[in-house]
Amino acid sequence: MPSISPLVAEGIHPALWRASQLARGHGAYLDTGFPELRLELPGGGWPLGQLTEILLPTAGIAELTLLKPALNQLQGRPIILLTPPYTPQALALSCAHLQTSQLIWITCNKQSNALWAAEQVLRNGSCGALLFWQTQIRSEALRRLHLAAQSSDIFFCLMRSLQMAPLPSPAPLRLSLRPIAGGLELAMIKRRGGLRDRPLTLRVAAHHYLYSHAHTNKETITADRHAGATSAALARRTPAHAPA
Numbered sequence: 225m226p227s228i229s230p231l232v233a234e235g236i237h238p239a240l241w242r243a244s245q246l247a248r249g250h251g252a253y254l255d256t257g258f259p260e261l262r263l264e265l266p267g268g269g270w271p272l273g274q275l276t277e278i279l280l281p282t283a284g285i286a287e288l289t290l291l292k293p294a295l296n297q298l299q300g301r302p303i304i305l306l307t308p309p310y311t312p313q314a315l316a317l318s319c320a321h322l323q324t325s326q327l328i329w330i331t332c333n334k335q336s337n338a339l340w341a342a343e344q345v346l347r348n349g350s351c352g353a354l355l356f357w358q359t360q361i362r363s364e365a366l367r368r369l370h371l372a373a374q375s376s377d378i379f380f381c382l383m384r385s386l387q388m389a390p391l392p393s394p395a396p397l398r399l400s401l402r403p404i405a406g407g408l409e410l411a412m413i414k415r416r417g418g419l420r421d422r423p424l425t426l427r428v429a430a431h432h433y434l435y436s437h438a439h440t441n442k443e444t445i446t447a448d449r450h451a452g453a454t455s456a457a458l459a460r461r462t463p464a465h466a467p468a
Contacts, residue, residue: 225299239349242247243272249397251267251273251274252271252272252377252388253267253268253270253271253272253381254269254270254297255268255269255294255297256269256270256293257294259423260341261424261426263386264395264412264415264420265414266396266417268290269294270291270379270395272378273373273374273375273377273378274370274380275380275394275396276380276381276382276395276396276399277382277384277395277397277398278382278383278384278399278400279398279399279401280382280385280386280402280414281402283309283359283383284308285311285315285403286384286401286402286403286408288355289373289403290401290410290426291355292322292383292407294379296320296322297378298326298352298353299416300326301325301326301350302326302328302350302352303322303327303351303352303355304330304343304351304353304356304363305329305330305355306330306332306338306345306354306356306357306358307330307331307332307338307357307358308329309357328351335361335365338356338358339358339365339368339369342354342356342369343369346369346375347376348376352379353380353381354378354381355383356381356382358382359384361382361384363391363392363394363405366382366395369382370395374389383393386400389413393414395414396414396415396416397414397415397416398411398412398413398414399411399413404425406427406428407427407428408426409423409424409425410423410424412424
């Protein structure tokens with residue numbers, strides 16, 4: 225009898241994979257800068273044009289340390305910092321080899337304004353990366369953002385509380401992150417392929433403080449959308465005080 229070759233999932237459809245294997249990456253990816261993390265991600269890097277979630281015990285502790293090797297590859301394209309937890313520290317960002325001329329800091333006084341601003345950035349597609357800090361987001365808003373991300377090649381990371389881990393999300397990639405002595409501990413919450421049983425340890429040098437509670441005289445952008453309006457105005461302002 226002729227031998228029967230084993231069925232290959234990708235041969236049926238490129239979006240299929242075996243549960244015991246990583247999915248084959250499709251589309252564009254950014255190198256993470258961490259060889260051990262590269263081996264754990266479908267496509268070998270951060271996906272572009274998709275929603276990626278990073279879940280944190282406390283916002284502003286280590287996420288830029290994880291992401292800065294990828295951000296350094298954007299070749300001068302703008303990087304949007306949308307509602308970060310603290311004032312970005314320009315000197316530390318420069319020490320991390322991020323050009324301050326690339327950075328656009330957007331503050332919002334309402335969650336609806338922040339969600340609107342994120343969607344406009346994604347649909348416009350002219351930026352290299354959108355880093356968005358927001359915890360309480362309804363599932364339909366997450367789906368809108370993920371769909372908007374698919375219309376561009378933006379590196380889109382949403383930072384949320386680790387308490388959101390049990391909730392469903394359309395993000396193909398969800399990670400939890402916490403700083404440890406000498407590096408970062410990263411756990412796979414969701415990826416296309418089998419989950420990793422143990423957290424992954426990433427060794428990094430002592431990182432600079434990339435945020436500051438102190439007031440800086442940097443110019444920021446405030447996104448404001450009037451109720452019932454179909455468009456919004458982006459007004460430049462200088463903050464009167466540091467965010468709480």
